[in-house]
Amino acid sequence: MPSTVEAMLFTAFSDRLTKCRKLSTIQMHKSISIIDSPDLSDHSANGLFFDCCNAGVITIPDISNYHFRAICCECSNLKSVTIPDTITKISEFAFTNCINLTSVLIPENIISIEKEAFQGCISLKNIDLQNSRITRIEDSAFMNCGLIEVTLPINITYLGENCFDKTVLLHVPEGSYAEQWAYDNYYDYVTYHVHKPIIDPAIDPTCTGTGLTEGEHCELCEEILIAQEVIPALGHTEVTDAAVATTCTETGLTEGKHCSVCEAVLVEQEIVPALGHTEVIDAAVAATCTETGLTEGKHCSVCEAVLVEQETVPALGHDFQLTEEIPAEVGKEGLKAFTCSRCEETMTETIPALKPTPEPTTESTLEPTVEPTTNPTPEPTAEPAAEPTPEPTAAPTAEPTDEPTAAPVPAVLPGDVTDDGKVNIMDVIRLLKKVSGWDVTIKESAADVTGDGNINIMDVIRLLKYVSGWDVKLS
Numbered sequence: 298m299p300s301t302v303e304a305m306l307f308t309a310f311s312d313r314l315t316k317c318r319k320l321s322t323i324q325m326h327k328s329i330s331i332i333d334s335p336d337l338s339d340h341s342a343n344g345l346f347f348d349c350c351n352a353g354v355i356t357i358p359d360i361s362n363y364h365f366r367a368i369c370c371e372c373s374n375l376k377s378v379t380i381p382d383t384i385t386k387i388s389e390f391a392f393t394n395c396i397n398l399t400s401v402l403i404p405e406n407i408i409s410i411e412k413e414a415f416q417g418c419i420s421l422k423n424i425d426l427q428n429s430r431i432t433r434i435e436d437s438a439f440m441n442c443g444l445i446e447v448t449l450p451i452n453i454t455y456l457g458e459n460c461f462d463k464t465v466l467l468h469v470p471e472g473s474y475a476e477q478w479a480y481d482n483y484y485d486y487v488t489y490h491v492h493k494p495i496i497d498p499a500i501d502p503t504c505t506g507t508g509l510t511e512g513e514h515c516e517l518c519e520e521i522l523i524a525q526e527v528i529p530a531l532g533h534t535e536v537t538d539a540a541v542a543t544t545c546t547e548t549g550l551t552e553g554k555h556c557s558v559c560e561a562v563l564v565e566q567e568i569v570p571a572l573g574h575t576e577v578i579d580a581a582v583a584a585t586c587t588e589t590g591l592t593e594g595k596h597c598s599v600c601e602a603v604l605v606e607q608e609t610v611p612a613l614g615h616d617f618q619l620t621e622e623i624p625a626e627v628g629k630e631g632l633k634a635f636t637c638s639r640c641e642e643t644m645t646e647t648i649p650a651l652k653p654t655p656e657p658t659t660e661s662t663l664e665p666t667v668e669p670t671t672n673p674t675p676e677p678t679a680e681p682a683a684e685p686t687p688e689p690t691a692a693p694t695a696e697p698t699d700e701p702t703a704a705p706v707p708a709v710l711p712g713d714v715t716d717d718g719k720v721n722i723m724d725v726i727r728l729l730k731k732v733s734g735w736d737v738t739i740k741e742s743a744a745d746v747t748g749d750g751n752i753n754i755m756d757v758i759r760l761l762k763y764v765s766g767w768d769v770k771l772s
């Protein structure tokens with residue numbers, strides 16, 4: 298058949314091929330895409346290869362959009378048909394009365410066999426449809442065949458009237474539509490088991506557990522259809538857990554290991570106890586008269602934490618003890634001298650002068666005679682208020698008597714125990730310290746102001762009176 302032929306219409310060909318009794322082999326080119334018959338009402342008079350008695354073997358090409366209808370009926374020499382995979386349906390009357398047809402291979406894609414398709418194929422003894430996907434076999438499809446045994450598939454949902462002769466032995470899947478049909482229609486039948494596969498899901502392997510590949514077994518008979526295979530365990534993925542350093546107050550950890558996939562602990566981290574503080578004593582500092590002290594404290598030499606805080610002890614303040622007192626007199630201030638019992642600090646305090654009644658006269662007569670000798674050169678700065686008026690009148694009478702003793706003044710100025718050329722309160726303090734037993738230096742030749750040959754408290758009093766403006770003499 299020429300390769301340019303793309304379609305064959307049943308009517309167009311039937312006239313030519315009908316009764317071509319000398320046609321022994323027919324091969325159709327693949328470019329043919331449609332073989333059809335628009336009107337098949339009279340199949341006995343039509344058919345693509347109708348009554349082509351010499352065509353023993355027909356190979357039908359593997360083409361799509363292809364309705365396989367009434368193609369070979371009445372071909373008495375046809376023995377074998379190979380039907381391509383693309384065909385899904387064997388049409389009405391396709392092989393009717395092909396009396397020598399002994400073998401038909403029904404491909405997997407055929408889902409239905411139409412009315413009378415194989416009727417009268419008396420040489421057809423066995424048909425095994427077990428592995429086909431056929432769902433329907435229409436009325437009289439295999440009527441008047443010589444069929445001895447037919448095996449039907451599990452997915453049959455319809456079997457037409459008289460589609461097999463009653464003499465046939467049917468092999469039907471247990472529990473299937475076909476079994477029920479055979480029973481209902483009084484056929485001889487035997488059942489066979491068709492597995493009902495159930496998937497055995499795959500199991501992923503873990504670090505420590507094996508896995509399984511996907512498998513399959515029959516839900517009805519439990520037979521394993523696809524065996525599951527063991528997948529070895531994966532093994533742990535080790536990760537190091539870093540050690541944690543221990544401190545004085547916090548626990549540490551040893552290095553450990555775990556699996557980053559399943560979190561399993563492979564090497565447990567152990568707790569290392571806290572070290573505890575290393576105590577160091579912070580010595581107490583004694584408070585003094587003027588400076589604060591500290592209590593004893595403690596701290597850690599490792600982490601510097603303060604364990605016992607040092608507390609501030611207030612300064613003690615001076616403990617002044619009265620060491621000397623010069624009583625006040627009428628018109629004359631007194632003096633108190635104090636020394637701290639802990640440190641060398643001293644302090645003086647004046648005692649207000651007593652209020653006089655007759656004093657004004659006594660004082661004025663006394664002072665003029667005394668003053669001149671007391672104020673040679675150093676005094677002017679110390680006693681400016683008291684002296685300016687008395688001096689002019691007193692000087693003439695006082696000076697003549699004192700001058701003979703005043704002559705050695707340049708060498709020793711009585712009362713100038715500090716030897717600074719002046720007689721003032723500084724000399725009183727220095728002398729007071731000396732007679733109180735302090736380790737101070739005095740100019741001894743100027744100290745015995747009473748002239749009694751001793752240096753004692755009497756000299757301090759005399760000197761104090763003197764610098765306070767009293768009418769006393771220094772010798």
Ligand SMILES: [Zn+2]
Pocket residue numbers: 490491492493515516517518519520
């Ligand atoms: Zn089974």
Ligand SMILES: [Zn+2]
Pocket residue numbers: 504505532533534556557558559560561
């Ligand atoms: Zn793991």
Ligand SMILES: [Zn+2]
Pocket residue numbers: 545546573574575597598599600601602
């Ligand atoms: Zn510490």
Ligand SMILES: [Zn+2]
Pocket residue numbers: 586614615616637638639640641642
């Ligand atoms: Zn003190």
